[in-house]
Amino acid sequence: MKRNIVIATLTATALAGGTVAAFAAGGDGPAARDRAGTNVQVVSDRDDDAAEDAADDRTAVRSSAVTAAEAVAAALRHTTGTAVSAELEDDGADAGTWGVEVVRGDGTEYDVKVSGTGKVLGAHRDTDDDSDSDDRAEFAALKGAKSDAREAALAAASKGTVTEVGADEGNGAVAWNVETVKDGRASEWKVALDTGKVTRDHSDD
Template sequence: MKRNIVIATLTAAALAGGTVVAFAAGDDESAARPATGTNVRVVSDRDDDTDDRSDDTEDRTTVRGSGVSAAEAIAAALRHTPGTAVSAELEDDGADAGTWNVDVVRSDGAEYDVNVSGAGKVLGAYRDNDEGDDDNDSEDRAESAALKGAKFDAHKAALTAAAKGTVTEIDADDDSGAVAWNVATVKAGTTSEWSVAVDTGKITRVQSDED
């Protein structure tokens, strides 16, 4: 009798177009058996594919961008604090994300850290009073002298490298024996480093995440 009632209920539900999840009980069995029907939900492999894509995304470099480019931030910093821009770096984490830190050396040799907001507004300029050793000071002075009046200054170097991706950092580098601009860019999640000659503006890739 119980079997007839269950079968009748399932049949009525199927005719009504509903999805049925039921258990048929035997006369002498207390264990339930899943009923088999045409309305069966099949779990696809797409969830696994989504997880794989998420893992790939996490492996990529993510940059919280700024409303102004590196070149624009450098220009704003120099309007506020005239001198020679020797580096610029984009903050991409924490409360300062989207803010640029631009190092400017004035004509008297004083170095300032100029903070530029994502809207291009100068938030402040702070003199760097850290005293390093004589060797480092000498190297810094040599770099500043090489960059002062360079045909491709930090602003132009940033514009040149922008063709390769979003510029996130630029600074002077003399590891090769000659001062050049070292620029970091991000494009399609890949970080690359470039060298930009201060005299010709020639850009050369140094390395990439894909290497």
């Protein structure tokens, strides 16, 4: 009887040890599965967000017959100054309209709204006192630039439909940052202020 108990105990211990060893060696335990699941989920979420953004951009593009360059030109005819950004709205009642930010010589900022047919719907002064040194550096660089927001949009149009253009400072240099949509894929580009050369922006890869 004791002999049978000893054998049973040894067998159970061996099985338990083998199971533990299998978990430890195989890395197939709950923690490993959780880690793998988490990694897959993060990638999936990121891909879903990118796909959703691209879908919103496509919807906005279909809602607007006006290009980024045309929207900037219309905004500047209404409100003179330097266009520092233009963005195609992709949400709600404003989908298909353009928001163009214009800075006048005295530093005052205006948000000009341009419809999908090219009509200026209105302009209001931006009274938020939130400009910082980066904003001032960007504006100073734009005043001496050989390419403006309209020309940057035209240059990047060869890469797809432009949905956003704006001045951006990075690594001590200011350039135009342009977002495009083509074949359902959203991409970002840099356009040099001095030469107008277009290069892919890899910062968000």
